Amino acid sequence: MTSINSKLGFRKKSLWVYHFNSGGCNGCDIEFVASLTPRFDLERYGVQLVPSPRHADVLVVTGPVTKNSEGALKTIYDQIPEPKIVVAFGTCACSGGVFNNCYNILGGADKVVPVDIKVPGCPPKPEALVELLKKLTLGD
Amino acid sequence: MSGKIQSKMFVEPGTILDILKKEVDNGFSHLVTVTAVDLKESIELIYHLSDLKGNIKHVSTRIPRDKPEIATVTTLTPGADFYEREITDLFGISFYGKQTTTGRFILPECYPPGSPPPLLKNVDSNQVKDTLGKQETCEFKATTLHAPLSPESVVVPVGPYHPAFKEPEYFSLVIDGERIVKAFLRIGFVHRGIEKAAETRSYLRDIFLLERVCGICSASHSWCFVEAVEKLLGVEPPSRATYLRTIVAELERIHSHSLWLGLVGYWIGFESMFMWVWGIREEIMNLMEEISGNRVHKSFVTIGGVRRDVSDSLLRKIQEITKEFGKQFENLLDTLVSSEEVIERTKGIGKYDIEVARKFCTVGPVRRAAGELFDVRKLEPYGAYTEVDFEVPTEEEGDVYSLIKIRVKEVLESINIIHQLIEKMPSGNPVPSRYFMGTVPEGEAYGRIEAPRGELFYYVKANNTHNPYRVKIRTPTLANIQLVANILEGYSISDFPVIVTSIDPCFSCMDRVTVINSSTGEKTVLPVKLLKEKRRR
Numbered sequence: 001m002t003s004i005n006s007k008l009g010f011r012k013k014s015l016w017v018y019h020f021n022s023g024g025c026n027g028c029d030i031e032f033v034a035s036l037t038p039r040f041d042l043e044r045y046g047v048q049l050v051p052s053p054r055h056a057d058v059l060v061v062t063g064p065v066t067k068n069s070e071g072a073l074k075t076i077y078d079q080i081p082e083p084k085i086v087v088a089f090g091t092c093a094c095s096g097g098v099f100n101n102c103y104n105i106l107g108g109a110d111k112v113v114p115v116d117i118k119v120p121g122c123p124p125k126p127e128a129l130v131e132l133l134k135k136l137t138l139g140d
Numbered sequence: 141m142s143g144k145i146q147s148k149m150f151v152e153p154g155t156i157l158d159i160l161k162k163e164v165d166n167g168f169s170h171l172v173t174v175t176a177v178d179l180k181e182s183i184e185l186i187y188h189l190s191d192l193k194g195n196i197k198h199v200s201t202r203i204p205r206d207k208p209e210i211a212t213v214t215t216l217t218p219g220a221d222f223y224e225r226e227i228t229d230l231f232g233i234s235f236y237g238k239q240t241t242t243g244r245f246i247l248p249e250c251y252p253p254g255s256p257p258p259l260l261k262n263v264d265s266n267q268v269k270d271t272l273g274k275q276e277t278c279e280f281k282a283t284t285l286h287a288p289l290s291p292e293s294v295v296v297p298v299g300p301y302h303p304a305f306k307e308p309e310y311f312s313l314v315i316d317g318e319r320i321v322k323a324f325l326r327i328g329f330v331h332r333g334i335e336k337a338a339e340t341r342s343y344l345r346d347i348f349l350l351e352r353v354c355g356i357c358s359a360s361h362s363w364c365f366v367e368a369v370e371k372l373l374g375v376e377p378p379s380r381a382t383y384l385r386t387i388v389a390e391l392e393r394i395h396s397h398s399l400w401l402g403l404v405g406y407w408i409g410f411e412s413m414f415m416w417v418w419g420i421r422e423e424i425m426n427l428m429e430e431i432s433g434n435r436v437h438k439s440f441v442t443i444g445g446v447r448r449d450v451s452d453s454l455l456r457k458i459q460e461i462t463k464e465f466g467k468q469f470e471n472l473l474d475t476l477v478s479s480e481e482v483i484e485r486t487k488g489i490g491k492y493d494i495e496v497a498r499k500f501c502t503v504g505p506v507r508r509a510a511g512e513l514f515d516v517r518k519l520e521p522y523g524a525y526t527e528v529d530f531e532v533p534t535e536e537e538g539d540v541y542s543l544i545k546i547r548v549k550e551v552l553e554s555i556n557i558i559h560q561l562i563e564k565m566p567s568g569n570p571v572p573s574r575y576f577m578g579t580v581p582e583g584e585a586y587g588r589i590e591a592p593r594g595e596l597f598y599y600v601k602a603n604n605t606h607n608p609y610r611v612k613i614r615t616p617t618l619a620n621i622q623l624v625a626n627i628l629e630g631y632s633i634s635d636f637p638v639i640v641t642s643i644d645p646c647f648s649c650m651d652r653v654t655v656i657n658s659s660t661g662e663k664t665v666l667p668v669k670l671l672k673e674k675r676r677r
Contacts, residue, residue, distance in 0.1 A: 021307050023330045027355025027436040029307065030399060034425070037402075037418035067248040067272045068329045069308060072301055098352050101340070102333040103258055103268035104248065123355065123436050 004116050004136070007083050008057070014046025015137055018056035018080065022073050022109060024063020028090035028123040032062060035126035042130055045137050053079040058133070061109040062123075064092040064099045070112055077113040085136065087117045089129065094118040142367040142522060142587040142598075148186065148200040153210050156201055160187060160213055163199065167191040170514075171213070171501050172588070173614035174223040175599045176231045178261045183208060183231055188586065188597065192512070194519035196588070203233060212238040219501030222622055223614070230335075232257040246328060250275035258336055265336050296633070300329050311640075315633060323628040325621070338611040343369055344575055346608065348439060353613060355436050356399065359385075359392050360591035363441045365611070367522060368587035368600040370443060372580050379524075381445040381570035383561050386523040387458070388431060388440050389589075390554040390561075394462075395424045396592035397547040397554075398469070400644045404544060405476065407637040408485040413476050420472065423465050427458055443576035449569065455562050466555040473548045486540040490627045490639035493538055500622040504594020505546045506643050510538035516590040523589075528560040540642040547644075579606055591616055593644050617645050 021029055035042050036049060050056050053076045065073060077086070088109045091097040096107040109115050119128050151159045160171075168189035175186040179202070187199040203210055212235040213220045224235045229246035244251060247258070251272065258268050300310040308329035314322040334353055338346050351362040363385055370377065377385075398421040405413025425435045431450055432438035440446055450458075476482060494510040507514040515532045517525045533549035535542035580602035587598035594616030601610040620643040628639055 020301065021330070023308075023332060025352045025355040025358075026307065027352070027358070030355060031436060034418065034422070037422075038415055039419055039422040063330070064332065066329060066331060067250065067275070068331060069300075072308070072329070076301065098349055099332050099334070099337070101265060101269075102337045103265045104272065104331050104333045105269070106273060122352075122434075125435065 004085060007085065007116070008136075013057075014048065015057045015085075015133055016048050016050045016055055017058045017060055017133070018050055018053045018076070019060050019062070020073060020076055022061055022063045022069045022093070023066035023105070024090065024092055028062035028093070031123045031126050032060060032089060032129065035129045040126045040130050042133060045130075045134050047133050047137070053077075054081065056080050056084070058085045058087060058136070059113075060087045060089050060129075061093045061113075061115075062089050064096045064102075065106045065109055065112050066104050067106060068104070070106060073109070073112050085117065086113055086115045087119060087129075087132065088115045089119050090124055091120045091122045094120050097122065142364070142371055142520075142589070143196075143585065144371045145198055145584040145586060148198045151199060151201050153185075153201045153203050156185075156187070156199070157211050157213060157216065159199060160189070160216055163189050163197060164216060167193075168195070168197055169498065171217045171220055171223070172196070172595070172597050173599075173612070173619075174220065174227060175610075175612040176227045176233065176259075177601060177610045177612075178231065178259065180261055181205065183233060185210065185227070185233070186599070187213070188599070190519075192514065192519070196520075196586070198586075208233040209236055211236055214238055217501060218499050219619065219622055222618055226618075230257050230259040232260070246331060248272065248275075248328075248331075258333065265333070265340065268333075298636070307645075309645075311636075313628075313633065313636065318632045318634070320628050320631055320633060320636065323625045325625050335611055335613060339607060339609065342577070342606045343443065343580060343608065344577060346611070347442060348437075350611070350613070351437055351439065353615070356396050357392060357591045357593065357596070358437050359388050359440055360589060360596055361613075362439070363389060363523075364587040364589045364591075364596050364598045365600065366441050366443055366587075367589065368585040368598050369580060369602075369608075371585040371587075372583050372600065372602050373443070373576075375444050377445050378568050378570050379566045380449075380568045383524045383527075383565055384446050384450055384570055385441055386525065387450075387558050387561055388428070388438060389523065390557050391424055391428055391431075391458075391462075392438075393554045393592045394465070394551050395421055395428070396644075397551045398424070400641075401473070401544065401547060403641055404486070404540070404638065405482075407641050408482065410476075410479075410481050413482070416472055416476075420465060420468055423461055427461055430454060430457075442572065444572035445570045447571065449571055455565060459559060459562050462555045462558050466552055469548075469551060477544055477548065482544070483541065485635075485638060486544060488537075489540045489631065489635050490642050491537070491539045492623060492627050496626070497538065497623065500626070501619050502594070502623050502643075503616050503619045504590070504592075505543055505550070506594065506620045506623065508532065508534045509542040509546050511536045514595075516588055516595050520588060524561055525557075527564060528557050530557050530560075540638055543642050577606075579604055580608070593617060594620065617643070621645060 088094045093109045099105045168191045170190045172188040172190050177184045182202040185201050189197045225245040227233050256263050294315045296313045296315050298311040300308040312324040313320050347362045350365045351358040353361045398417050402414040402417035429435045432440045497507050497510040530553050533546050582604045584601045597614040599612040600608050603609040
C-alpha cells in the first residue's frame with residue numbers, strides 16, 4: 001500500500017473515481033454504487049464518482065474483460081492523467097473468475113492494463129472498497 | 141410452472157410459418173423464445189409458444205447442417221427478430237425473408253467470418269478464445285445511415301461507456317433539434333459465452349455459473365435452472381425448501397425494484413430519491429446476507445432443496461424488518477412519486493400500448509404496465525405461490541410513470557407474500573443430505589419463472605451424463621429491449637436515459653449471448669414504421 005500511496009506523490013488529494021464495467025454480471029457494479037449511498041457514504045473521505053476518465057485519479061474495473069470491451073478499457077486507461085491507480089474490483093476483474101474459460105473472455109483486467117490493487121470477492125462488500133479508498137486517501 | 145418437455149410438435153422446416161400462424165390464432169400468441177440445439181447430424185429449432193392462461197407448446201423442426209436456413213417468423217411476431225439473430229450468430233442459421241441481418245449480431249466484430257459458429261458441438265471453446273485473442277483490434281461497427289433523414293438531422297452517439305449508463309451499451313440517436321427521430325442499438329459488450337461454458341461443467345457447478353449471469357436477479361437464474369433439472373430428475377424438493385426459495389426470490393424482487401426506483405430518480409435528476417431508496421434497501425441486503433452468507437450471489441437454491449436452512453428466529457427477523465421496510469418504503473415513495481418533479485418527467489413519457497407490447501413479446505412489469513396480467517407466478521404457479529394470496533398490479537397507461545407505480549405496488553405485494561409464507565412455514569429439513577453429483581437421464585425440460593424483470597426462461601437438454609447437453613437462457617431484458625428502440629422515437633433527448641432505464645434493462649443478462657446491432661440502410665431492423673403514427677406527437 002505504501003508504494004501505491006507514494007505513486008500519487010505530492011498530488012495526494014481527495015480521490016476521484018471512474019468506474020468501468022468491462023463485462024461483469026452487475027453484482028460488483030451494484031456493490032460499487034452501494035458504497036456511494038448513505039449507508040457507506042464514500043464521499044465522506046472526499047471520494048467522488050466522476051463521469052469522465054480525464055478527471056479521475058482511480059480507475060475501478062469490474063467484471064472480466066470481454067473481447068468487445070478490451071479496446072475501450074485501453075482507451076479509457078490512457079485518458080486518465082498520470083499518476084493513476086487501477087483497482088480490479090471483484091474476482092472476475094482480478095482473474096476472470098468463474099468466466100475464465102468462456103470463449104469471449106480475455107481474463108482479468110491485468111491482461112489489458114496494469115493493475116495496482118486487486119480486491120477479490122464475488123462480489124466484494126462495499127466495505128472493502130470504502131476501506132481501500134480510505135487507506136489510499138489517508139495513508140495506512 | 142416448469143416442466144419436462146413430454147411432447148413436441150414436429151414439423152417440416154418449410155411449414156413453420158403456417159404452423160405458427162395456426163397456433164397464434166389458437167391463442168398461443170406469446171413466443172417465449174426460439175431455442176437452437178445442435179444434434180450433430182442436424183440442428184433442431186424449438187419454438188416455445190405460450191398462451192395467456194399458462195399453457196405452453198413446443199414446436200420443433202430440424203434443419204440440415206449443410207443447408208442451414210429457414211423462413212423468418214418476424215412477419216408474424218416482430219419480437220422474434222432478436223431471438224433469430226442470436227441463433228444466426230451462434231449457430232450459423234440464416235433466416236430468409238427478413239430485411240435485416242448481415243454482419244455480426246452477437247459476437248465481437250473481429251470474430252473471423254469463415255469460422256464455424258461457437259455453439260456448434262464440434263467447436264472448442266478454447267479455440268475460439270485463441271482466435272479471438274489473436275485479433276489485434278476489435279472495433280465495433282458504429283451504426284451508419286445510408287442516407288441522412290433530413291439535412292437538419294444529426295447523429296449523436298451515446299456510449300458504449302457513457303456516464304448515463306451503469307453498463308456498457310451503444311446507442312446511435314438521430315436527432316432533429318431536440319427530438320429523437322430514430323434510435324439504433326448496439327449492445328454486446330458484456331457477452332461472455334455462458335451457454336457454451338455451461339455445457340462443459342457439471343450440473344452442480346452450473347448453478348454457480350448461471351447465477352452469475354446477472355448479479356441483480358441471481359437467485360432467479362439459479363432457481364429457474366434448478367427447476368428444469370429437478371423436473372428431469374423427477375425430484376420434488378421438500379415443501380420448506382420451496383417456501384424458502386420463494387422468500388428469497390421475493391426479497392430479491394424487493395431489492396431489485398428498489399434499486400431500479402433509485403436509478404429512475406437519478407436519471408430524472410432527483411438524486412435524493414436515489415440516495416433515500418438505496419439507503420433503506422441496505423436493510424434487505426443485510427437480510428440476504430444473513431440468510432445466505434452473501435449480499436448478491438446468494439447460491440441459495442440447489443438441486444433438491446436449498447443450501448441452508450433458515451432458523452425460526454431469523455424468519456421472525458425477516459418478518460419484522462420487511463414490515464418496517466414496507467412502512468418506510470410506502471411513506472417515502474408516496475412522497476417521492478407524487479412530487480411534481482417525478483410526475484413531470486415520467487407521466488406520458490415512453491408511452492406504448494398493449495398491442496405493441498404484445499408484438500415485441502415483452503414480459504414482466506413492462507407488459508403489465510400496458511394493462512395485461514402477464515405474470516408467471518399467476519399463469520404457471522411454481523414454488524410456493526399457490527399457497528399464498530396475492531395480487532399482481534397492472535396499469536393502463538404504459539408510460540414510465542405507470543412502470544414506477546407498478547414496481548412500487550409490487551414491492552409492497554412481495555412483502556405481503558413473504559409475511560404469509562413465514563406464517564405458514566412448514567417444518568422439516570430443506571437441505572438435501574448431499575449435493576447432487578450424479579448424471580441426469582436423457583430428456584428435455586424447461587424452467588419458467590417470474591424474475592424481477594419479467595418472465596425468465598431456461599431450456600435444459602440432458603443426455604445421461606454429468607453435464608447438460610444444452611442450456612438455453614432467455615432473459616427478460618432481451619424480450620423487453622426491442623420495445624425501447626421503438627418507444628424512443630419522437631421524444632426529447634433529455635428523456636432518453638429515463639426511457640431506457642424504464643424497462644429496467646440488465647445488459648449483463650442479455651449479453652451473455654447476445655449483441656443487438658440495429659443499423660439501417662442495409663438493414664432496417666425493427667419494424668419501426670408500424671409505430672410511427674403513434675409515436676409522433
